[in-house]
Amino acid sequence: MRVGVVGVGHGKFGRRSDATVQELAFEAYREVLDDVNNLDRNDIDAVIVGSSPEYHKQRSLPGMITEYLGLNDKPTWLTEAACASSSAALRSAYMAIKSGLHDTVLVLGVQKMTELTTAEIQGLMGRVGDVQWESIFGITFPAYYAMYANKHMETYGTTSEQLAKTAVKSHHYAAKNPYALFQKEITLEKALASDYVAYPLRVYDCCANADGACALIVTSDELAKKYNDTPVWLEGLGCASAPISVLRRPDMTSIPSAVAAAKQAYAMAGVGPDDIKVTDVHDCFTIAEIIALEDIGFVEKGGGGKFEEDGQAYIGGKHPVNVDGGLKAKGHPVGATGASQTVEIVKQLREECGERQVDGADIGMTHNVGGIGQYCFVHIYKRS
Amino acid sequence: MRVGVVGVGHGKFGRRSDATVQELAFEAYREVLDDVNNLDRNDIDAVIVGSSPEYHKQRSLPGMITEYLGLNDKPTWLTEAACASSSAALRSAYMAIKSGLHDTVLVLGVQKMTELTTAEIQGLMGRVGDVQWESIFGITFPAYYAMYANKHMETYGTTSEQLAKTAVKSHHYAAKNPYALFQKEITLEKALASDYVAYPLRVYDCCANADGACALIVTSDELAKKYNDTPVWLEGLGCASAPISVLRRPDMTSIPSAVAAAKQAYAMAGVGPDDIKVTDVHDCFTIAEIIALEDIGFVEKGGGGKFEEDGQAYIGGKHPVNVDGGLKAKGHPVGATGASQTVEIVKQLREECGERQVDGADIGMTHNVGGIGQYCFVHIYKRS
Numbered sequence: 001m002r003v004g005v006v007g008v009g010h011g012k013f014g015r016r017s018d019a020t021v022q023e024l025a026f027e028a029y030r031e032v033l034d035d036v037n038n039l040d041r042n043d044i045d046a047v048i049v050g051s052s053p054e055y056h057k058q059r060s061l062p063g064m065i066t067e068y069l070g071l072n073d074k075p076t077w078l079t080e081a082a083c084a085s086s087s088a089a090l091r092s093a094y095m096a097i098k099s100g101l102h103d104t105v106l107v108l109g110v111q112k113m114t115e116l117t118t119a120e121i122q123g124l125m126g127r128v129g130d131v132q133w134e135s136i137f138g139i140t141f142p143a144y145y146a147m148y149a150n151k152h153m154e155t156y157g158t159t160s161e162q163l164a165k166t167a168v169k170s171h172h173y174a175a176k177n178p179y180a181l182f183q184k185e186i187t188l189e190k191a192l193a194s195d196y197v198a199y200p201l202r203v204y205d206c207c208a209n210a211d212g213a214c215a216l217i218v219t220s221d222e223l224a225k226k227y228n229d230t231p232v233w234l235e236g237l238g239c240a241s242a243p244i245s246v247l248r249r250p251d252m253t254s255i256p257s258a259v260a261a262a263k264q265a266y267a268m269a270g271v272g273p274d275d276i277k278v279t280d281v282h283d284c285f286t287i288a289e290i291i292a293l294e295d296i297g298f299v300e301k302g303g304g305g306k307f308e309e310d311g312q313a314y315i316g317g318k319h320p321v322n323v324d325g326g327l328k329a330k331g332h333p334v335g336a337t338g339a340s341q342t343v344e345i346v347k348q349l350r351e352e353c354g355e356r357q358v359d360g361a362d363i364g365m366t367h368n369v370g371g372i373g374q375y376c377f378v379h380i381y382k383r384s
Numbered sequence: 385m386r387v388g389v390v391g392v393g394h395g396k397f398g399r400r401s402d403a404t405v406q407e408l409a410f411e412a413y414r415e416v417l418d419d420v421n422n423l424d425r426n427d428i429d430a431v432i433v434g435s436s437p438e439y440h441k442q443r444s445l446p447g448m449i450t451e452y453l454g455l456n457d458k459p460t461w462l463t464e465a466a467c468a469s470s471s472a473a474l475r476s477a478y479m480a481i482k483s484g485l486h487d488t489v490l491v492l493g494v495q496k497m498t499e500l501t502t503a504e505i506q507g508l509m510g511r512v513g514d515v516q517w518e519s520i521f522g523i524t525f526p527a528y529y530a531m532y533a534n535k536h537m538e539t540y541g542t543t544s545e546q547l548a549k550t551a552v553k554s555h556h557y558a559a560k561n562p563y564a565l566f567q568k569e570i571t572l573e574k575a576l577a578s579d580y581v582a583y584p585l586r587v588y589d590c591c592a593n594a595d596g597a598c599a600l601i602v603t604s605d606e607l608a609k610k611y612n613d614t615p616v617w618l619e620g621l622g623c624a625s626a627p628i629s630v631l632r633r634p635d636m637t638s639i640p641s642a643v644a645a646a647k648q649a650y651a652m653a654g655v656g657p658d659d660i661k662v663t664d665v666h667d668c669f670t671i672a673e674i675i676a677l678e679d680i681g682f683v684e685k686g687g688g689g690k691f692e693e694d695g696q697a698y699i700g701g702k703h704p705v706n707v708d709g710g711l712k713a714k715g716h717p718v719g720a721t722g723a724s725q726t727v728e729i730v731k732q733l734r735e736e737c738g739e740r741q742v743d744g745a746d747i748g749m750t751h752n753v754g755g756i757g758q759y760c761f762v763h764i765y766k767r768s
Contacts, residue, residue: 020516046623053437053464060466060512060628063758067627073644075623076759077472078464080437082444088461091485092476098483101475101621128444132404237485239430239459243451244444260457374447375460 003094004224004231005381007036007217008343013331014181016211021056021112022068024213025049028108028336029069032215036227039217043227045102047076048093050086050109051335054124055116065108075102080335082128083284084370085109086214087239087338087377093218094234103223109339110213121209128371130245142206142285144246144372146198149287151252153200156302158290159309160200164191166286166308167204167328174325176356179340181210181331205286210331214339216346232346236269236380238262244374253302255373258295262367262378266297269380271363273297276380278348278358279319280341282369283326289313292367293321296378320358323348338377341366349383387478388608388615389765391420391601392727397715398565400595405440405496406452408597409433412492412720413453416599420611423601427611429486431460432477434470434493435719438508439500449492459486464719466512467668468754469493470598471623471722471761477602478618487607493723494597505593512755514629526590526669528630528756530582533671535636537584540686542674543693544584548575550670550692551588551712558709560740563724565594565715589670594715598723600730616730620653620764622646628758637686639757642679646751646762650681653764655747657681660764662732662742663703664725666753667710673697676751677705680762704742707732722761725750733767 009031011024019027033039047069049062058064062076079088086109093105113121126135129144152158168188174180186204194203217227224231238261243249250256266272273296281296283289290304298319299307307313313321324330324344327337345364347353362383369376393415395408403411417423431453433446442448446460463472470493477489497505510519513528536542552572558564570588578587601611608615622645627633634640650656657680665680667673674688682703683691691697697705708714708728711721729748731737746767753760 047625052443054443057511058515059436059438059508060755060758062465063512063625063628063755064514066625067629067632067758072626073624073641075645076465076625077468077475077623080462080464081446081460084461091461092479095476095479095483095485098485099479100482101479124443127441128447130448131442239461240457241431241447241450241460242456244447245451248451257457261459371444371447374444374451 001098002221002233003097003218004221004233005216005342005346006219006224006228006231007032008346009035009215010179010340010343011213012179013210013212013333015114021058021061021110022064024112024211025065025108025110026069028213028215032217036217039227041071043104044071044074044106045104046096047071047074047106047108048089049076049078050089050338051078051111052080052082052085055111055113081375082370083334084338084368084375084377085335087368090216090338090342090379091237091239091377094237097218097220104217104219107216107218107339108213109336111333111335112211113209113333114211134246142198142201145285145287146201147252148291149200152287152291155253158305160192162305162309163205163286164188166289167191169314170322170326170328173323173356174329177325177330180325180329181208182329201285207284207327207332210333212331212333212336214336214343216339216342230350232349233382234379235382236265238264238378241375242373255291255295255369255376257373257376258292258367258369261376262296265378265380271380275363276365277361278345278364279321280324280344281321281367283322283328284332286328289322289326296367315358323356323358338368341368345381349381385482386605386617387481387602388605388617389600389726389730390603390608390612390615391416392730393419393599394563394724394727395597396563397594397596397717399498405442405445405494406448408496408595409449409492409494410453412597412599416601420601423611425455427488428455428458428490429488430480431455431458431490431492432473433462434473434722435462435495436464436466436469439495439497465759466754467718468722468752468759468761469719471752474600474722474726474763475621475623475761478621481602481604488601488603491600491602491723492597493720495717495719496595497593497717498595518630526582526585529669529671530585531636532675533584536671536675539637542689544576546689546693547589547670548572550673551575553698554706554710554712557707557740558713561709561714564709564713565592566713585669591668591711591716594717596715596717596720598720598727600723600726614734616733617766618763619766620649622648622762625759626757639675639679639753639760641757641760642676642751642753645760646680649762649764655764659747660749662729662745662748663705664708664728665705665751667706667712668716670712673706673710680751699742707740707742722752725752729765733765
C-alpha cells in the first residue's frame with residue numbers, strides 16, 4: 001500500500017490576533033476542503049493535531065478543534081516534537097493508514113504564539129533545552145544556534161555574508177508567497193547592518209515567531225484517486241533523536257538526528273540527494289539552513305555556506321531550497337511548520353507554485369528539526 | 385500480524401520529590417527491562433512518550449528522556465490526549481508496528497505534577513475545558529465531575545453511599561498494590577464524613593494528583609516469543625472524541641466518546657462486555673467509574689451505582705474493576721495513567737497479581753478518558 005497526501009491547506013502566517021487557535025485550525029481546514037475533491041466529513045477517520053501545547057491557554061487542542069470543526073466523534077490526539085510536531089503528526093497519519101486502523105486522516109499543524117510576549121516565548125523556548133543544566137543559566141534559542149554558527153565559522157570559514165545571503169534568498173521567495181509573514185525582499189546590506197541577537201546571528205538571521213495553521217488530507221492509494229487526480233506519495237520517512245544537552249553533542253557543526261533521519265528516508269524511498277528536486281529545510285536560523293544542506297547530503301561537510309553564496313539554493317541552482325520563504329521569512333508557528341513544509345512540497349510536485357515553481361519537480365523532501373536538534377523528521381515525496 | 389505487549393514496568397506513584405521527570409522515566413524503563421527477556425537496547429526501534437507537557441518545566445520530554453535513557457538516536461515523539469496521553473502512545477505503538485515502520489516500540493507514560501501547587505494544578509486542569517467560555521469563570525475538574533454526579537443522581541437515583549462504596553473498593557485494592565499512592569483501606573463512614581470538594585463529591589470521591597511513570601514494550605507476534613513466554617495481545621482498539629463544552633454535551637450522565645470507543649474496541653476484538661474478565665476504567669472521580677461501567681456496557685444505563693453497591697466490581701463479582709486501586713487510590717499522574725492501566729491488565733492476564741489476581745482472566749480491558757470526556761481510548765487485551 002502507498003500512502004499519499006491528497007489535500008493541502010495553508011492558513012496565513014503572522015500575528016493573528018484576529019483568531020483563536022481553533023479558528024486558525026478552521027482556516028486551514030477550510031482550505032484543505034477546498035483543495036480536495038469529493039471529501040465528505042464522514043470520510044475523515046481521525047484527526048491528528050501537531051502542536052506544542054505550552055504556548056496556548058486552551059489545553060486539549062485536539063478536543064477543542066474536533067469540536068470546533070464539527071468532527072466529533074472522530075478519534076483524535078496530539079503529537080509533539082517541539083518545532084517538528086506536525087511532522088510527527090504526518091508520520092502518525094502514515095502509520096495509521098498503513099496499519100489499516102484508519103483509511104483517511106486529517107493532519108492539522110497549528111500554533112498560536114503571539115498571545116505571549118517575546119520574553120515569555122524565549123523563556124519557553126529555552127526550556128526545550130536542558131532545564132536542569134542549561135536553560136537555568138539563561139540560554140535561549142538564538143544563543144544555541146549562535147553556538148552552531150560560531151563553531152561552523154571557526155571550523156569551515158563560513159562567513160556572515162553567507163548567512164546574510166541565505167536570508168536574502170528566503171525573503172526573495174517569501175515576497176512571492178501569499179501565506180508568508182514577511183512578503184518583502186531585503187538587500188544584503190540591510191541584512192548585514194541589522195542588530196546582533198546573539199553573536200554572530202543578527203536580526204535577519206533569525207526566523208520570526210508567528211501564529212498559523214496548515215492542514216493535510218492523507219489517505220491510501222486505494223482511495224487517493226477519488227480525492228485528487230495528482231496525489232503526492234509519501235515514500236520515505238526518517239525520524240531520529242540526538243542528545244538535548246550541548247555537553248553530550250559530539251560536534252556543534254552538525255545535527256546528528258538530521259543526518260540519521262535523512263539516511264533512513266533516502267533508504268526507504270530508494271533515492272539519493274541528487275534525485276531530490278525541491279526541498280524545504282528547517283531554517284529557524286540562517287545557519288540552520290547551511291547545516292541542513294550538509295546534513296542531508298546536498299553538499300559536502302563545511303560547504304553549506306559556499307553553496308548559499310553561489311546561489312545554488314535558488315530555483316535554477318543545484319538544489320532549490322525553501323523557495324516558499326522558509327521558516328526565516330514565512331514565519332515559524334512551531335506546530336504548523338512541518339505541515340507547512342509538506343504543503344509547499346506537495347504543491348511543487350503538483351506544479352501549482354506559479355512563479356516559485358521548480359521545473360521538473362517530481363521528487364521533493366522536507367527536513368523538520370525539533371528543538372535544538374533533539375529530533376529530526378525527514379520526509380521524501382514522489383509525484384508518481 | 386498481531387501486536388502484543390511483552391514487557392511492563394511500573395514506577396512508584398506518589399509525591400516524588402526525589403526524582404526528576406527523566407529519572408521517573410528511567411525507573412519505569414529499568415522495571416520493563418527486568419520484565420522482558422533478551423531485550424537489548426538495539427532491539428528498541430522507537431520511543432513514544434505519553435505525557436501532558438504543560439505540567440513540566442522541562443519541555444521536549446522525548447528528547448530529554450531518550451538522552452537520559454541512552455536511547456539516542458532512536459525515533460521519538462510525544463503523544464498527548466490529556467489524561468489519556470499514554471493510551472494515545474500505545475495506540476501509536478500499535479500503528480507503528482502494524483504499519484511495518486517499526487518492529488519494537490518502547491511506550492513511556494510519565495508525569496511529574498507535584499512540582500506545582502494544588503492551585504496551579506487545578507488551574508491547568510480547568511484549561512482542558514473550554515477556556516473561552518468555561519474555565520474563565522473558575523470551573524475546575526472536580527466541578528465538571530460534580531455536574532456529572534448531580535445529573536446522574538437526579539436522573540437515576542445514584543446515592544452518596546454508592547459513590548463512597550466505590551472509593552472503599554479502590555482503597556481496598558490499593559492497599560495490596562505496592563505501586564499505589566494510598567496503600568490503606570478506608571471505611572464507608574470515613575468516606576462519607578470527608579469534606580466536600582465540589583458537591584456532591586467529597587475528598588474521598590476524588591483521585592489524587594501524583595508523580596510517576598510506566599513503561600511498555602510492544603512488538604509483533606513474530607518477535608514476541610523471543611521476549612516473553614506469555615505475551616499479551618492488543619486485539620481491540622477504540623478511540624473517539626466528544627465536545628469539550630458542557631454546552632454541546634447532549635447528556636451529562638454519559639461520556640459519549642467512551643461509548644463510541646468501547647463499541648469500536650469490542651467490534652475489532654470480536655468480543656462483548658460479558659467476555660471481559662478484568663478491567664481498569666478511568667475513575668478520576670468515583671462517579672466516573674460508575675458512568676464508565678454503563679458506557680462500556682457492563683451494566684444498563686443508570687445501573688452503575690447499584691452495581692457498585694452490590695459489590696459486583698470486586699473480585700468475585702460480575703466484573704472486577706480497578707482491582708489495582710484505580711486512579712482514585714493508586715494516584716493519577718496524568719500521562720502515566722493509561723500505561724499504568726495496561727501494566728495492570730497485562731499482569732492480570734499473565735496471572736501475576738497475587739492476592740489481587742482475578743481467576744481465569746484471559747481477556748481484559750482498559751478505558752482511559754482524556755480531560756472531561758473529550759477523548760476516550762479503550763483497549764482490549766487477550767492472553768491467547
